[in-house]
Amino acid sequence: MATRLPSAGVDKSAAKIQAAFRSHQARLRLKKQAAWKMHEKLEYASEQTESKLKDMFDRLLKASETLSPSVAKLLQKAGLPVEEKELLKSTNPDSIPVESSYRGPRIDGPITRKTLVDLIEAFQQGQNGLPSTDNPYIFNGDFVDRGHNSVEVILLLMTSLVLYPSSVFLNRGNHEDIMVTVRYGFQNEVIQKYSARKGPIIDLFKDIFSWLPIYSYVETGAAKIIIIHGGISDKINLKQINALTRNRYVSIEVPPESRGGGKRLTPEEDNEYRQIQDLYWSDPDPQGRKGCRKNDDRNIATFFGADTTRDFLAKYNLSMIIRSHQVKPEGYEYTHDRKVLTVFSASNYSKGSNWGAIVRWDYNEPEPWIISYKTEPVEMGKLSFNKQVTLFEDPAYHSLAEKLMTNKNLLLKEFQNADTNQTNHLSLTAWSQIMSSVLQVDLPWLVLRKKLVEEDEQGILYDTLFDGYQLD
Structure with missing residues (x-):
């Protein structure tokens, strides 16, 4: 049998329920507002990056002769071999007519992260x-x-080379080979994009590839480094390599006459x-043999061993x-007692899940530092309960996790530079300032820290920022 509560008790209970509900709703609104602000800041950061990329390539294409020697100035340089002069003349942009019927790609933007993303990362990562x-x-x-934008990639690199001949260097790879491009897609891409003039353009790329430096x-x-x-x-x-005529080797798979x-x-x-x-196709011995x-x-x-190195x-x-x-997998790998460094810059290669990387070697530094990046989401591994709850709460946190892992190497470098006593700790202020500076996102890091890192009485344990995330 139901017992009727006194009216005053009912009103009091109802008031408590309503207050709890309103408090819960208020918390949800605050949570949604905070999540939305994170989304906004991350989205704006991407838009700002896209804007910076377009500005960068605008500056690249509009660069004046005061920035670097033009082709005309190079042609006036004394002592140039006849072959080099002919090559410069044939690649002088001022003397190359563009037909009015041209319908191929033009380097006039908009350049976005969805286009040529790994090449763009090389210019953008770490500022x-x-x-x-x-x-x-x-x-x-x-x-x-x-990838599907190989034509645009090589055109942008050639543009950079013409504008900055003393600052951009292009080594030849085994895929800069007319026989290899038949099998791996570049020749088909040229045929699809330039169907009316495919023959002369393929011949032009064949000549360009054969002239690229070997190392x-x-x-x-x-340090003294050789890059091959x-x-x-x-x-x-x-x-012997320095004395040979490079353009004899139109293909490395087929011997020249x-x-x-x-x-x-x-x-x-x-x-x-x-x-x-050997220079174009060899690999460190995977079994560690001499x-x-x-x-x-x-x-x-x-295959070459550590003793050969x-x-x-x-x-x-x-x-x-x-x-x-x-x-x-991580875009790079050291072998042979850290005397050989392999760097692979194309992330998600062949629909895989690898990271891409670039190497930066500052003057007088004994070691390089490596910047990894990836254009696909980072999956969660064995995360702490706090991180799991955080990432499942809202996709904004997942976006933040991707941004953290993309900038992992740069963040670690800045953390370690600030940690002058090598305690693996940083103050709250130092940690939050580095987060804002590197990620270029102004978030409430002091509030978010409990969901991202561990801390103790000495401060933030900055290494724990990356615990549990998988490079996948």
């Missing part, structure tokens, strides 16, 4: 800025066959050709080999 004498870039090959040599003040697309072998003779006119190479020519193959042996994985070039570096007084050529 690297545009190329200059004090801020040179080396792109280490495989500019094509890395770069860099002195950082504290593939690798080395015990055959490599840099003196002999200088004597026949198809059969002399022993000396065959040795030179094998060296070229010496050099046939690269069975690629059926071309060699050591001997090569000692012979040429070098500190390190930086190479590319192989996809790596």
